[in-house]
Amino acid sequence: MENRKEKKSQSKRGLWKPEEDLILKNYVETYGEGNWATVSKRSGLMRGGKSCRLRWKNYLRPNIKRGGMSKEEEDLIFRMHKLLGNRWSLIAGRLPGRTDNEVKNYWNTHLNKKSLLGRKRKTIDSNNQHNDNMEDNHIENQDSKKPRQAHDSDHHPIFNTTDGFDLDGNKQEKDDESAAAWMERAVRFFNYEYDLDYEMVGTPLMMHPDYSNFVFDEEPFTSYTDPFVLFEAFGTADCDVGLGIQSFLP
DNA sequence: AAATAGCTCAACCGCGTACAA
DNA sequence: GTTGTACGCGGTTGAGCTATT
Incomplete structure (x- = not known):
């Protein structure tokens, strides 16, 4: 429990910067999707696995359509x-x-x-x-x-x-x-x-x-x-x- | 121009589920 | 059968932007 709290406080939060996006993108291209828990360790990103997963899924993944709904x-x-x-x-x-x-x-x-x-x-x-x-x-x-x-x-x-x-x-x-x-x-x-x-x-x-x-x-x-x-x-x-x-x- | 109210949307949180040990 | 871990989902929050006063 204490560990979890500690981990949480170590994770960076808030909006993603372009350089973080780049790191995450490179990571996924190298290691593939999944194993989000190890992302911060392997990529150097100070983000939690959940945060990385969400960022990838919602914004960085290929074929994401942006802009207003038709x-x-x-x-x-x-x-x-x-x-x-x-x-x-x-x-x-x-x-x-x-x-x-x-x-x-x-x-x-x-x-x-x-x-x-x-x-x-x-x-x-x-x-x-x-x-x-x-x-x-x-x-x-x-x-x-x-x-x-x-x-x-x-x-x-x-x-x-x-x-x-x-x-x-x-x-x-x-x-x-x-x-x-x-x-x-x-x-x-x-x-x-x-x-x-x-x-x-x-x-x-x-x-x-x-x-x-x-x-x-x-x-x-x-x-x-x-x-x-x-x-x-x-x-x-x-x-x-x-x-x-x-x-x-x- | 400044204050503030309202809106949007990216990100976070907690919970449930699947699966492996 | 139990426990721990990873992941996915839906609800919620709050920063930042825009419109209004």
Whole structure:
């Protein structure tokens, strides 16, 4: 413990200087990525391994894309976030050259505001009680200092069904019954995610009396069942949500 | 021109997980 | 099964920049 404290205080902190970047770059080119704990010893950098790893991953790595997000990237982040929550590394994985840190910052400084404004504006419940609760809940979540709790989507039935609905991206024709089952699960998922009312959780939205008062933002609902996004979330082996749903695939 | 409020984003921290001994 | 180590992730902080008064 004492050792760890000592080590910490010895590590240089704060912004990286160009000469430090150069040293780190040379180090990685010589020794390769990994073994970050030994970087300071071998390279002479007075930085902790974590700091070096982060600097490499976010700024020095080849093919890092700098500069503002395109409209397409912004749109994808928005959609993926709706689906996956704050899983920045997963979202960043679908944006070549972008890092999880960048996506997270972009969300917090740009898209999160839009999201909150949008929610306030876009629901049409006449008494507006749900709207306020939704926003409060969201802000409360954002302010939480706790480590990431499981996202609602982790446990939602849409990711845990056992009806064998085919989502493996093999371009199989979906019959009407399967499509209907899919849609129902999707509807239930969004009902759950927005957390409109705890009593509604698990209740098929179509059957709920409040259904007529609810809209999914200003886009048609189908945009959130965008096949690309759904495939990305459910159909890829490197996606932990995908792994969940893949477990019941044939 | 100076003060200050607001915003952005690089960097840090703590926790969880994987893996080896 | 336990412990130690390395790594990755998401939440948070704060320095520096910009806009406003």
